[in-house]
Amino acid sequence: MSQAFLYALVGMGLFTLGLYALIIHVHILRKILAVNVMGSGVFLVLVALAARGQNTQPDPVPHAMVITGIVVAVSATALALSLMLKVNAATGRPELSDSE
């Protein structure tokens, strides 16, 4: 097992941590943080699986996909933060809770 698999396992752990925090928390900003952590975990798995070969250069296609993914993640985060501010202005609290 090379070091790349270690990073892939860390990526899976980050994904699960982010998913747990996404379900548990009610505050929208924390949900956005959790989704970003999940995204980072997935990117770790992609790049770790691309760096598997010990002697050859890493596969550049997942690198390009992860760079694309980072830019898409920041766009989605910006839009989600804008929506959170609108929810806050409309209901007074930036929360998504089931009780109302």
Place this chain on the structure above:
Amino acid sequence: MIKPVAKQILFRLPLQVLLLTLLTGLCYAVMSVPSGVSGLGERVAQNLKTSGVENPVTAVLINFRGYDTLLEMGVLLLALLGVWSLGDAPEGRDTRPGPVLDSLTRLLVPILILVAGYLLWVGAHAPGGAFQAGSMLGAAGVLLFLSGWRLGERYLRLTLRVMLVTGLGVFVVVGTVPLLVGRLFLEYPAPFAGALILLIETAATLSIGVALTALFLGGRQAAGPDK
């Protein structure tokens, strides 16, 4: 008092067990990935000479999988459209920056622009490229905005929108021209591929920088009367 706590435990414990099962399943899936396959790395290495650049990641981003990058710049503009449609920017406080922020901004913004130009140029044969350079320009824009600099009124309309659309527009135009000559969409002719990639990356850098700064501002700038 007991009931909400019991409800929490009733909800959280199965969730944690479920997620732990998910985690073990995912780890097993990752570990059982076949280890002899190298993916598309060899094919990229073989075709790198015809792509016009020497950095494999740039070649994949702009040439081999250029369609993904085109759509990604569309996604960036779409997010900006969404943020703009949700309302005007919040009132920026017109405070003078403190001495530290002021002098740091004056020092850092030219360096950021220089580093952005360098990353754009060196992206052809070393790590770098359009997105890294564009995000440097975006950081420069955020710094300028935070230290009280505001764009003049007459730039907020056409110039801003033109700069935002240029990246995607140049990409689409460069991709469509081969269609008129008889080739496929986004198939750059081999002798011009390097120059075309540089052209696309330059427009993309400018566009990404302006888009990231506009995303930070969080809404349309308060403007004067409509034209």
Place this chain on the structure above:
Amino acid sequence: MEALTLLSWMFDSLLGLGLLWLAWWTLSSPDLFKAIVLFISFGLLMALAWVRLNAPDVALAEATIGAGLTGALLLAALARLDPKHETRTTHEIETKSDVHD
């Protein structure tokens, strides 16, 4: 060569543990400002992980966009969310409405 691979294994496992621990701390910190700052440092550690995985382009993109710009966006949104947020300790705001019940 044995010492070098052992050292690289130790560095990688420390980096991986640091990533997991920072993520846990970010997602469970009661103060939102602290959580965002921890998220920015999490992004910078991720940039280190990309360098270790032979992905320097991704490291550059993550350090500027993932850590820097996302952190700036989050801090700006936090400031617009609750104007009194920077001065008040958030323990009483967050803990009673934070958990799902």
